[in-house]
Amino acid sequence: MSPTPDPGPSRVATSRRSGAVTRAYVAARQRYGAAGVDTEAALATLAGIPISLQCWQGDDVQGFEGDAPGSPGGGLAVTGTHPGRARTPAELRDDLECALSVIPGRHRVNLHAIYGESDGTPLRRDTVHPGQFQGWVDWARRLGLGLDFNPTCFAHPMAADGLTLAHPDRGVRRFWIDHCRRSRRIAAFLGRELGSPSVVNVWVPDGFKDTPADRGRPRELLAQSLDAVFAERLPARHLVDSVEPKLFGIGAESCTVGSHDFLLAYAISRRKHLCLDMGHFHPTESVADKLTAILPFVPGLLLHVSRGVRWDSDHVVTLNDELTAVAREAVAPGVLPHVRLGMDYFDASIDRVAAWVVGARALGRALLAGLLEPPGIRAAETRGDRTTRLALQEEAKGLPWGAVWDEHCRRHGVPVGEVWLERVGRHAARTAGERAAA
Ligand code: RNT
Ligand code: ZN
Secondary structure, eight states, X not given: OOOOOOOHHHHHHXXXXXXXXXXXXXXXXXXXXXXTOOHHHHHHHHHTOOEEEEGGGGTTTOOSSSOOOSSOBTTBOOOOOOSOOOOSHHHHHHHHHHHHTXXXXXXXXXXXXXXXXXXXXXXXXXXXXXXXXXXXXXXXHHHTOEEEEEOOOSSSGGGTTSOSTTOSSHHHHHHHHHHHHHXXXXXXXXXXXXXXXXXXXXXXXXXXXXXXXXXXXXXHHHHHHHXXXXXXXXXXXXXXXXXXXXXXXXXXXXXXXXXXXXXXXXXXXXXXXXXXETTSSOTTSOSGGGHHHHGGGSSOEEEEEOEEESEEEEEOOOSOHHHHHHXXXXXXXXXXXXXXXXXXXXXXXXXXXXXXXXXXHHHHHHHHHHHXXXXXXXXXXXXXXXHHHHHHHHHHTTSOHHHHHHHHHHHTTOOOGGGHHHHHHHXXXXXXXXXXXX
């Protein structure tokens, strides 16, 4: 008789823990069932929602052009001096893999044009091409990930005036139009190679520090430039075009050319996706309220899930009221198929891999909480019973959604609870030496 292999103490602890997770889930499933919620259906829906992880969190928005300045510019600012910044595509992918290994579900990665890899040709905005993203495609294919894309219209001498697509000089505009056109081709390449449409999101920092004398002409130019960017017809099954408005940026406090009103109107008139970045509005404005207000008039929405603190500070996303409210709106049955989710923040003050994980797990929890909303809340509203609606909304906050989230993590083979920190810590320890040496 062959001896039973000793599972070892940590294996035993894990399976005990796993049993506890399942028992808590079974109890939660019953509790939710009593409230009319099918937790299995919620978990199945959650498993099908991809989150696009922003590659730029891993290296403080520096990219691989080689001559990148310390700051990303364009009104963006990365703060913090935490060690361990990824400096090469291999390091960045290694870090992303670590983050993805502790985020439950099948997700995506969001690239910027500055993250290409030289294929013998120099990395330049005006010549960037699909071949420079072959390494990302190979990697994404191996991991079963989709890739999204962004032209990088900042951190460049041609953006030094704070104007790109809306610049009064035709040559400068042409430069950025070319860059954005090339970016669309790269996105189409990513979408075709990976069999999943790539969202190509155009954000330009164009704006004025002080009161402009003419707000009209730059907007006319931006519309013309965007029309030129989108003129080439590329297959919708390979890419999704999106434009991202913004309230203001540092050094562009008095007027943003691509303001919310302007790009909302542009997206509606040109049938483009609109990107709603949670840090791009007045702090008391509800981004959650915008989804159903805009969606009937555009083909879809891209959410840049972020956390502004006093301004568009791009703090790591946490499970706060705003996130819960946005996620609740995003998972509504008529909305979810038309919304794509991407993270957008960059924090260099803490471990960068942990920053990805904290934000993505927070968003996952928020989405799940939305999917687990008891139907009695809507029913009460339908019959005009506002008292019950309010009471049930409050009671729902105390339902055991945490146990359902833990089960989601268990089923997807990722650590339950804070155990993920150990894996990220080991990764940081493994990479610290080589990154400190350079
Ligand atoms: C800037 C926009 C934009 C960028 C990224 C790097 O305010 O939010 O989406 O953060 O493209
Ligand atoms: Zn954004």
